[in-house]
Amino acid sequence: MLSVNVTPKVWSRLLAVREGRACTCCGQWTPGERAALDLYGPLARRDLGPFVVAQIGQSLDGRVATVTGDARDVSGPDGLAHLHRMRALADAVVIGVNTALQDIPRLTVRLCEGKDPTRVVIDPQGRLPDDAPLLAEGATRRIVIQAVDCPRRADVTVIRLKLRQGQLDPADIASTLHGEGMQSLLVEGGGTTIARFLQAQQLTRLQIAIAPLLIGDGPQGLTLPGASERLSDAIRPEMRAFSLGSDVVFDCGLNAQAALANEPRHHPSVQR
Numbered sequence: 001m002l003s004v005n006v007t008p009k010v011w012s013r014l015l016a017v018r019e020g021r022a023c024t025c026c027g028q029w030t031p032g033e034r035a036a037l038d039l040y041g042p043l044a045r046r047d048l049g050p051f052v053v054a055q056i057g058q059s060l061d062g063r064v065a066t067v068t069g070d071a072r073d074v075s076g077p078d079g080l081a082h083l084h085r086m087r088a089l090a091d092a093v094v095i096g097v098n099t100a101l102q103d104i105p106r107l108t109v110r111l112c113e114g115k116d117p118t119r120v121v122i123d124p125q126g127r128l129p130d131d132a133p134l135l136a137e138g139a140t141r142r143i144v145i146q147a148v149d150c151p152r153r154a155d156v157t158v159i160r161l162k163l164r165q166g167q168l169d170p171a172d173i174a175s176t177l178h179g180e181g182m183q184s185l186l187v188e189g190g191g192t193t194i195a196r197f198l199q200a201q202q203l204t205r206l207q208i209a210i211a212p213l214l215i216g217d218g219p220q221g222l223t224l225p226g227a228s229e230r231l232s233d234a235i236r237p238e239m240r241a242f243s244l245g246s247d248v249v250f251d252c253g254l255n256a257q258a259a260l261a262n263e264p265r266h267h268p269s270v271q272r
Contacts, residue, residue, distance in 0.1 A: 003243045004039055005032025006085065006112075013037070015114060017044040018089055039242050039251060042205065042261035043089045043184065050178040051204035051257060054187040054194040055086055056221050057247070058208065063215040064191055069102055076246025079209045081111045083188070086207075088114025090186035092143075092177060096193035097123040100132060107134050107188070116140040118182055122193060124168050126150025143180075145173060170200040195222050198235075198254075204261075206237065206252040209244070 010033045016022035024041035043053060057075035058064050065071035075083065087093050088109045095105065100121050107119045118141040119134050126148045128135070135142050135156055143157045147168060152158050159180075161172050174197075177185055187197050197203050208221065228234045237252035240262075253262065 001241045001243050001248070002035035002038065003032050004036045004245075005030065006036045006040075006081075007033055009033070010036045011085075011113060014040050014044045014085075014089065017041060018046065020046055035242060038240070038262070039249070040085060040089060042258065043086060045261055046183060048257055048261055050174075050183045050185075051261075052174055052185045052187060052197065052202055053086070053090075053205040053207065054197060054203050055083060055207040055209065056189065056191060056194055057083070057211065058221040059211055059213045059215045061214050061216065062221050063218040064189075064221050066215055066218045071103055074211055074213075074215075075209055076211045076244075078245035079211055079247030079249075082209060082244050082247065082249065084109050084111040085114075086186055087117050087188075088112055089184070090117045091182040091184045092118035092120050093186045093188050094120040094122065094173070094177075094193070095188050096190055097121055097125075097128050099188075099190040099193070100128055100134060103189075104133055105188075106136075108140075117186065118143060120145065120177065120182075120185075122168055122173065124148070124163065130156070143177075145176075167196070170197040170202045174202050191219065191221050191223070195224050198222070199224055199226070201254075203254050204258050206254060208250045208252070209247045210250070211247045 013022055017024055024037040057079055059074060064074055093107050108116045120143045121128055122145050124147040126146050128144060130153055137155060143159060144152060145159045145161060147161060147163045159176055161168050174185060187194055237254050240251045242249045
């Protein structure tokens with residue numbers, strides 16, 4: 001397992017990669033810094049086309065919250081910092097309306113240097129109130145994806161999509177957001193939303209961050225509809241494991257683009 005050390009030098013390089021000014025293959029790095037570049041480098045790159053990555057934090061026994069819905073402290077401090085780094089490297093962060101209503105997230109970058117991503121809520125029936133914290137005025141764009149004609153404030157972008165079998169199609173969501181200029185999408189939650197993107201084969205990568213606690217009961221991380229009856233039919237992604245300190249991240253590549261992104265690319269403007 002690779003131990004990650006995100007030093008200021010590493011993070012500065014990753015932000016430069018995000019802006020297309022640098023690569024992850026050049027320079028002198030400690031083993032921990034190299035592991036950090038390997039973990040975050042594929043998320044920072046913009047030379048491989050649009051991609052979608054999902055991240056879910058859970059306990060050792062696979063729970064994402066308690067029976068009462070308390071999910072705030074599932075991830076340890078290093079796992080939370082990891083999530084904020086992923087937000088900073090993404091163009092947009094996407095959540096379902098249930099997560100927006102239950103967790104009341106702000107979806108901002110507070111634990112690392114970087115810009116806040118565009119905030120996107122999947123809200124088919126327009127249930128999210130206009131005074132929700134993640135719709136608060138700020139420098140970043142806010143988008144609500146709906147299937148109904150529910151008016152929003154002038155500073156909130158509404159995207160209308162048609163329901164397919166009673167749900168908004170993850171493929172429609174991803175292609176629409178890519179068309180709006182958001183190349184890299186982070187699907188942050190909840191588990192049902194991530195499962196739908198995974199089932200629809202819309203994820204390039206899936207990261208599962210596991211914290212060392214046992215909750216005992218509560219909602220599970222991922223439950224796929226039409227689960228495999230035989231292990232031979234189960235999804236077997238390309239997987240790498242990283243130790244963040246308080247949490248362990250399993251980074252799963254789900255398609256050829258993910259495998260290609262793992263290969264460092266030299267940028268001509270960077271000195272070796």
